[in-house]
Amino acid sequence: MKRKFCVKPVTDKHINMPAPALSQLKESSHTCGSQFQFDDKNIVYQCSPSVHTTTKPSFGQHCALSKVKVSTESGASIPKSALVVTSSGNIYDMSSKPLKETLYGGIMRSTRLVLAPSSPSSTSATEYISDPSLGKFVVKFYTAKKLQQRRHQTFEDPMMEAAILQLLHDPSRKHMNLIDCVEYCQDDNGNLYIVMDYIDGKEVNDIITGDSDQPPQILSEKDAKKMLRQAIEGLSWLHYCGYAHCDMSLENLMYDKVNDRYIIIDYGMAYRCARHNQSSVVKGVKYQEMVKDMQPISYSQYYCWVSSYPRYCGKHFYMAPELWSQQELIHPMLLDMWALGVMLCIAVTGIPPCERAIVGDNCFKCIEADQVIDMYRHFGVTTLSPECMDLMARLLKVNPLDRPSLEEVLAHPWMSE
Numbered sequence: 001m002k003r004k005f006c007v008k009p010v011t012d013k014h015i016n017m018p019a020p021a022l023s024q025l026k027e028s029s030h031t032c033g034s035q036f037q038f039d040d041k042n043i044v045y046q047c048s049p050s051v052h053t054t055t056k057p058s059f060g061q062h063c064a065l066s067k068v069k070v071s072t073e074s075g076a077s078i079p080k081s082a083l084v085v086t087s088s089g090n091i092y093d094m095s096s097k098p099l100k101e102t103l104y105g106g107i108m109r110s111t112r113l114v115l116a117p118s119s120p121s122s123t124s125a126t127e128y129i130s131d132p133s134l135g136k137f138v139v140k141f142y143t144a145k146k147l148q149q150r151r152h153q154t155f156e157d158p159m160m161e162a163a164i165l166q167l168l169h170d171p172s173r174k175h176m177n178l179i180d181c182v183e184y185c186q187d188d189n190g191n192l193y194i195v196m197d198y199i200d201g202k203e204v205n206d207i208i209t210g211d212s213d214q215p216p217q218i219l220s221e222k223d224a225k226k227m228l229r230q231a232i233e234g235l236s237w238l239h240y241c242g243y244a245h246c247d248m249s250l251e252n253l254m255y256d257k258v259n260d261r262y263i264i265i266d267y268g269m270a271y272r273c274a275r276h277n278q279s280s281v282v283k284g285v286k287y288q289e290m291v292k293d294m295q296p297i298s299y300s301q302y303y304c305w306v307s308s309y310p311r312y313c314g315k316h317f318y319m320a321p322e323l324w325s326q327q328e329l330i331h332p333m334l335l336d337m338w339a340l341g342v343m344l345c346i347a348v349t350g351i352p353p354c355e356r357a358i359v360g361d362n363c364f365k366c367i368e369a370d371q372v373i374d375m376y377r378h379f380g381v382t383t384l385s386p387e388c389m390d391l392m393a394r395l396l397k398v399n400p401l402d403r404p405s406l407e408e409v410l411a412h413p414w415m416s417e
Helices: 022-032 144-150 158-169 204-209 221-240 287-293 332-349 362-368 372-378 386-395 406-410
Strands: 068-071 083-085 091-093 105-110 112-115 126-130 137-142 183-186 192-197 201-203 253-256 261-264
Touching (some): 137 144, 201 204, 221 253, 221 332, 332 386, 362 372
Parallel strands (some): 068 126
Antiparallel strands (some): 083 091, 105 137, 183 192, 201 253, 253 261
């Protein structure tokens, strides 16, 4: 029997569970460095999208938006309520329609505004215009109302995402396969904004499932190999920094067509793993310097298993069986390894290995019986190389300890071809 390709966008929603208390995050954040604290003095910067100016002197003097005239290149006026002014004095246009709605707000494209050449800064009505030459940006915004209502009702935590983005923004910790930020902002009303570089591309899931621009298209083994390698390189660096992503999926992997690279996004469900010796994980060690002496490895061996890990977080297709079965001990980094296996399966076949990794799922029974290869052949997948199918089967191990490490995946015959 042939199983149809998954040609519709995956719409599994995150299952809402209580998030870690902020006090718990504060306790575990010390291994990232003293500047990396979960408070509004260090994690976000003050901005003002309205006519109000900042009252926090530590962030310096901001322009008074009541005396600012802003217009686009076409001459259209931008309402002052659609502006974000950061602590560095940069002004971002927030007047466009959101690209995507999120649990806490949305994501929209933006441009940075500059002083108009004909407008001296000393005038009472300073004029700013949009300047695309400074680059394209996206702003992920979180409304204060939704932050207050939902933050402790779900496992997705915007403050954790902001913290990781701040960590990765450090020049010594940047990685080409991990999204990082340009600036953070928080206005007087408590709305949070994260400014990031715009990625000219698509989510890999949209490439596989198709959209209005293109029909469904599974990846060739060559492209899938490249995708998996770059996802592992980014994930390896995230693990090295002491974080498990915990929501790895093709929806959270972007393909940057301009720079021909894959980028991991969305750290809202990431988990800060406690190291066995509680020593500092990263102290300004550059990625390039680290890989001179060691290949990316399974850093899970250096981090503790978790007995209080929130259950049922992530997307159904990508959730590991230990989450569904509510095992007493969970290793967050090993959840990422299972998700990599699901990502590979969908990328090269268009078919998820199972709907849910639970006993009642017939496909999962095949996975439990180590019959992943036979199962996909039963679905009519006959053109994949034996090496590719072998790696799919190795990643989809029910016992977390049987899953290969990142280093072992990179050393697999299919990856080294």
